[in-house]
Amino acid sequence: MTQLTQLLAELQERFGADADAAIGEQALENVRVAYLGRNGEVTKIRRTIGTLPAAERPGAGKAINDAVAAMEERLKAAQAAVESRAVDAELAASIDVTFPAIAPAAGSIHPVRRIIEESCDYFMRHGFAVVVGPEAEPDYYNFDALNIPSDHPSRESFDSFWLTDSVLLRPHTSPMQIRTMQEHRPPIAIVAPGKCFRRDALDARHLFQFHQVEGLLVADDIHFGHLKGMLTGLCRELFGSGQRVRFRPSYFPFTEPSAEVDTTCPKCRGESAEGRCSLCGGSGWIELGGAGMVHPNVLREVGYDPDVYSGWAFGFGVERLGLARYRVDDIRRFISSEPDFLAQLS
Numbered sequence: 001m002t003q004l005t006q007l008l009a010e011l012q013e014r015f016g017a018d019a020d021a022a023i024g025e026q027a028l029e030n031v032r033v034a035y036l037g038r039n040g041e042v043t044k045i046r047r048t049i050g051t052l053p054a055a056e057r058p059g060a061g062k063a064i065n066d067a068v069a070a071m072e073e074r075l076k077a078a079q080a081a082v083e084s085r086a087v088d089a090e091l092a093a094s095i096d097v098t099f100p101a102i103a104p105a106a107g108s109i110h111p112v113r114r115i116i117e118e119s120c121d122y123f124m125r126h127g128f129a130v131v132v133g134p135e136a137e138p139d140y141y142n143f144d145a146l147n148i149p150s151d152h153p154s155r156e157s158f159d160s161f162w163l164t165d166s167v168l169l170r171p172h173t174s175p176m177q178i179r180t181m182q183e184h185r186p187p188i189a190i191v192a193p194g195k196c197f198r199r200d201a202l203d204a205r206h207l208f209q210f211h212q213v214e215g216l217l218v219a220d221d222i223h224f225g226h227l228k229g230m231l232t233g234l235c236r237e238l239f240g241s242g243q244r245v246r247f248r249p250s251y252f253p254f255t256e257p258s259a260e261v262d263t264t265c266p267k268c269r270g271e272s273a274e275g276r277c278s279l280c281g282g283s284g285w286i287e288l289g290g291a292g293m294v295h296p297n298v299l300r301e302v303g304y305d306p307d308v309y310s311g312w313a314f315g316f317g318v319e320r321l322g323l324a325r326y327r328v329d330d331i332r333r334f335i336s337s338e339p340d341f342l343a344q345l346s
């Protein structure tokens with residue numbers, strides 16, 4: 001009897017393994033016939049019942065029937081598995097693997113970011129360090145230390161967003177000149193990119209939130225020629241050699257002498273009749289920003305002796321550089337959230 005139980009257990013196990021291994025309906029049917037068919041394994045065992053003592057026969061018959069019932073259950077599960085595999089195969093056959101794939105949307109670096117990176121790269125190659133600072137500044141860093149006393153009319157030219165009576169969203173990156181000079185002794189060579197804010201009405205050349213790249217070099221014997229050379233080099237790097245650059249005398253309280261730096265209007269190339277070009281207003285140039293030799297009062301404020309040290313500084317609008325670099329005719333397109341347009345600018 002125990003011998004029979006063991007035999008049946010082994011048989012069920014083999015049957016299970018064969019049923020699982022069967023690929024396709026025909027293979028499974030072959031397994032069924034081999035075990036449960038008329039001349040299958042089970043029948044062979046059934047035939048041995050007659051050799052048992054009469055008292056054991058009913059028990060043996062029941063054990064065999066139980067085993068058959070379990071094997072039939074198992075067979076059903078295997079049939080279901082074979083069927084679902086058949087459906088998968090059908091599905092796989094219906095997929096055209098040569099069909100062009102859907103390209104993943106890769107995105108692109110924003111042109112403003114790219115110009116900041118390329119500008120910093122240019123200056124780093126010349127030994128400058130990149131520094132960043134706060135976007136909200138006490139008026140001391142933004143005005144007083146930059147030689148703009150509280151009653152000075154040029155405060156008005158920075159039409160600013162004030163957060164409190166004495167803290168404002170910085171309208172330029174020049175406070176970074178003061179912060180850097182207060183922390184370090186000359187020689188100083190830094191670029192400071194970052195966001196700036198002004199209460200300007202939006203138009204083709206103005207945003208109320210924009211970016212500047214500030215630069216500062218202070219050492220012995222620095223003169224205006226160094227400034228012109230570095231800024232002309234920057235424009236060449238960003239725009240190629242075709243783009244013209246001019247330095248126009250100007251005024252900033254924190255530089256003396258001061259200049260505004262312009263480049264050829266990317267839209268009309270300086271060829272529009274007076275007043276016609278919507279980007280440059282017909283002047284043929286667009287302003288990139290300001291520059292000049294650091295004012296002695298600024299050097300004094302941070303404890304440098306202006307008789308020993310001299311330096312230059314500049315602050316360029318990054319979006320303005322973008323207009324020239326990409327020949328875009330409206331600065332607002334940089335904040336337009338048009339990924340297809342922005343991706344074209346590289």
Ligand code: PHE
Nearest residue numbers: 172174290291292313314315
């Ligand atoms: N901070 C000035 C501006 O935003 C630009 C500037 C920077 C001018 C450094 C001179 C020197 O208008």
